[in-house]
Amino acid sequence: MPLLRDAELATAFDRASRTYDRLVAFNPGYHAHLRRSVRRLGLPDRGAGRRVLDLGCGTGASTAALAAVLPEAEIVAVDASAGMLERAAAKSWPPRVTFRHTSAERLAEEGVEGPFDAVLAAYLFRNVADPDRILEAVHELLAPGGRLAVHEYTLSGRPAHRTVWNAVCRGVVLPAGTAAGDGRLYRHLWRSVVEFDTARAFGDRVRRAGFGQVRVLPVPGWQTGIVYTVVGLRQDTPNGGAV
Structure with missing residues (x-):
């Protein structure tokens, strides 16, 4: 079965939105890891005077992490799934948090414009058809020196970590997703990790x-070698320094 993409994937997330938060609750460290990735952005002063894009906010877990770590920042949260976004927007948020229904590919068409001081993209890139195009668009949305944090299931390349991921999916994720009536989506999410970049x-x-x-x-935790934060700074010359 090919991976789900674009409208088909958004529709699958729409359907799964009713049970998504309950399934996530069984994942140890899920919310703490998101907050860790937000801290890795390194924004000072609790985000005061900063504008942050939450790209692919889902039901709002990444938005909540941003709001907790950067309580003074303006947060714009977007998602392609209307169902997931409805669940997110229905939760309690301060006025500085706003939600927009759009895909990562259509930000400009839907009026999501920079500059942003930071972008958080959680569990997004392995689910888009053209990650390079999205990265280039994010680069343009950021202010000079703006910061990117990608929080993603992306395997280390070591066979042991791939084995752990497959075992967790077969033993927990797929049975739970299938029982909820969303087996096709969770099979996609399993395979999207295996087929994505290291x-x-x-x-x-x-x-x-x-x-x-x-x-x-x-x-940290069982997801070591399975989930990473990839952080970087916008620069305007290619192939800049890495640390």
């Missing part, structure tokens, strides 16, 4: 898009 390869992809000071940082 963490190192994705870091190289971010550098090619014009980001400098790129770092590929693991998360």
Whole structure:
């Protein structure tokens, strides 16, 4: 079965939105890891005077992480799935958080304009057809020196980490998703990780898009070697320094 893309994937997320938060609750460290990735953006002063884009906000877990770590920032959260976005927007938020229904590919058409001081993209890039195009668009949306944090399932490349991911999916994720009536989506999410870049390869992809000071940082717990934060700074010359 090919991976789901574009409208088909958004529709699958629409359907899964009713149970998505309950399934996420079974994932140890899920919310703490998102907050860790927000802290890795390194924005000072609790985000005061900063404008941040939450790209692919889903039901709002990444938005909540941004709001917790950067309580003074203006946050614009977007998602392609109307169902997921409806769940997110229905939660309690401060006035500085706003939601927009659009895909990562159609930000400009839907009036989502920069400059942003930072972009967080959680669990997004392995689900888009053209990650290079999205990275280039994010680069343009950022102010000079603006910061990107990609929080993503992207395997280390070590066979042991791939084995853990497959075992967790077969033993937990797929049975739970199928029981909820969303087996097709969760099979996609499993395979999307296996078929996506390794963490190192994705870091190289971010550098090619014009980001400098790129770092590929693991998360702790069972997801070590499976989930990473890839961070970088907007720069206007290609192939800038990496640390």
